[in-house]
Amino acid sequence: MKFIKLKIQRKASLVPPLIITRGSLGWLMASLALAVSWHIPHTPAWVLLAVPLLLTWRYRLFVLKRPLPSRAVRVALTLAAFGGVVISYSSYLGRDPGITAVIVMGSLKLFELKTQRDFMFIIFLCYFLVFGIFLYDQTIQGLTFMVAAVIVITAAVLRLNHGERQPVKIKFLVKSGFRFFLYSLPFMLVLFALFPRTSVPLWHLGEDSGKQGRMGFNDSVFPGQFAELATSDKTAFRVDFPDGNMPEIKDLYFRGLVLWYTNGKGWFQGNMRNIGGRNIAAPDDVLIKHVVTLEPHMDRWMFALEIPVIIPRRVVVLPGRIFQSHWPIGRVIQYTVDSALQPQNHETLDESFRRLSLRLPREWTSPMIDLVREWREAAASDAGVVRAALDYFRNSGFEYSLSPGTMDPNQPLEDFLFNQKKGFCEHYAAAFTLLMRAAGIPARMVAGYHGGTYNSAGGFLVVRQSDAHAWSEVWLDDKWRRVDPTSVVAPERIQFGAEMSRTIADMGALQGDERAAAAERAMRKNFLERVYRFFKDHWDNINIKWEVWIMTYDRFRQRDFLKSIGLSGIGRWSLVIVLIIIIPTLFFLASLLLKRRTLTIDPLRKQYRLFYRKTAKKGITPAAWEGPLDFRVRTVDAFPRNKAEIREISNLYIKLRYGRMPVTKKSLKQLKRLVKGFKVKK
DSSP states (O other): HHHHHHHHHHHHHSSOOOOOHHHHHHHHHHHHHHHHHGGGGSOOOOHHHHHHHHHHHHHHHHHTOOOOOOOOHHHHHHHHHHHHHHHHHHHHHHHHHHHHHHHHHHHHHHHGOSSHHHHHHHHHHHHHHHHGGGGTTOHHHHHHHHHHHHHHHHHHHHHHSOOTTOOOHHHHHHHHHHHHHHHHHHHHHHHHSSSSOOSSTOOHHHHHHHHHHHOOOEEOOOOOTTTGTOOOOOOEEEEEOOTTTTGGGGGGGEEEEOOEESSSSSSOOOOOOOOOOOOOOOOOGGEEEEEEEOOOOOOEEOOSSSSSOOOSSSSSEEEEEEOSSSSSSSEEEEEEEEEESSSOSSOOOOOOHHHHTTTSSOOHHHHHHHHHHHHHHHHSSHHHHHHHHHHHHTTTOEESSSOOOOSSSSSSSHHHIIIIIOOOOOHHHHHHHHHHHHOOOOOOEEEEEEEEEEETTTOOOOOEEEEEEEEEEEEEEEEEEEEEEHHOOOHHHHHHHHHHHHHHHHHTOOOOHHHHHHHHHHHHOOOOHHHHHHHHHHHHHHHHIIIIIIIIIOOHHHHHHHTTTTTTTTOOHHHHHHHHHHHHHHHHHHHHHEEEEEOOOHHHHHHHHHHHHHHHHTOOOOOOOHHHHHHHHHHHHHHHGGGGHHHHHHHHHHHHSSSSSSOOOHHHHHHHHHHHHOOOOO
């Protein structure tokens, strides 16, 4: 064993150590700065100040040729950095503390940079930081940045192999780094497609991503909550209609929450149990199949066009024909639902749910009681009471507004109904549902989304946070029927979608033809708006293809892919065996390619090789032991008519390679010109 160790050490000693030059150090620092830059929004302010100071300090020590800090100073800096991470995050475990620690430790490692091993250690830290982007961002933009960063870091490794006196073009390094990246693509594609998959991405950390991914509402709705979302352009989900039967905008109600409880101020889902009944009977000709691609929001709610008839598997079905995931949704998911726009006999109203849908808050005001009593006395049926309530909203000066103002915190609905008369969709839905219960009509509030923006490039519907909506359902004729009081106050919001929200607020008291003309003008797009929509639609189409084919590529999609290429019966261990065969084969092919296209790292050697290739065509080639002086003598003897040219080329090469003549662009250009003009004379 000792003999083997000594032999290995002897062989290693024959390899001259690479000198860390000023150029390679600059590339290393640039690579570290680039790897850190994407993480700036997720790191504490003190890190953003410390990293540039450390990089500047280390570079000045190198330029001024001063010694590195002592071991005690390095240990003190390390302890301070570790303490800063713990104080900033109250822990040293987790995604954010881990990435921050790698950033700081990578910067401090520069003060131990003496050998090639230290250089490569920092390079690997840079690669790790770049791959850590997937813990925060899985978009196309993030991937593009990662590719660019990997190419730059690889170029830094190539720069290490050049001497300080050898001029190296940035173009050459970047081009070489890009070439190595291309060589790695087959490996990435094979591993992505065939490596045994799990049901969630390897880079998913739900507890961290949930801080920034929540939707605008959860299992409760308070007045003013949806109005805050009206200005958000963030995508909630996308909907594809495979049969091409997308309903009109006015019928696009996507239900997600059914709210049964109220305290007079807010509405709540409550603790509902799984009722089963995933599928219900409905005629096939009324079903609308749609595929929902839901963005991560770190809640369990899933949305579907009402009324869901055929619900996907592996979900929890709750009263009100809504369904939710078993766990918080922290990644993009896709599911298929069949829905019927018209109410079906899919729900019964037993005594317990009847009492629940008639429950009123403890504090009930007399003005609201008098209003409901007036409707009940004038109406002959429950449907008549519903019409009376809608007429009240239509004819009593109510306005649709994104900023209704502050209402009485103790009696917000009474203030809205009799004083303010200005509100957003949740104000109208909450007030209407409460009034129906007071009239003895079972009612519940529903929250979700309405409308969306059709993407002509991809043929799908984009539903954004600004499309968040609330409406009511009342029990009439033994069915739950949707009643949207917003439709009588702002019919343009329901007819054209959320894009009309701001315009409706500006319409003020316009009525009749004037209001219709204002709505028509608002729906027209000028040239710049149409161009913007064109590019936005195509970019959104690219994003959804990325999410569907890349981000949601789990074991089920992998199974479908394998089936499409004729490997439907292959299992996990069989995939491992296939990879064991394919990966070495790819390495072998890549090695052959690299041998054929060896990257020339020495421009002097490159020109000298071109010189003796010309002599080789006439039968004169250098021996393995032969240096440029001996080869010059032998070449002059063989080609006496080229004596002057051969001596000029050989002397210039020897001065540049072994002498004190600096290797500059001018001298390289001179050598290149001499070699190019050399022709063997007979």
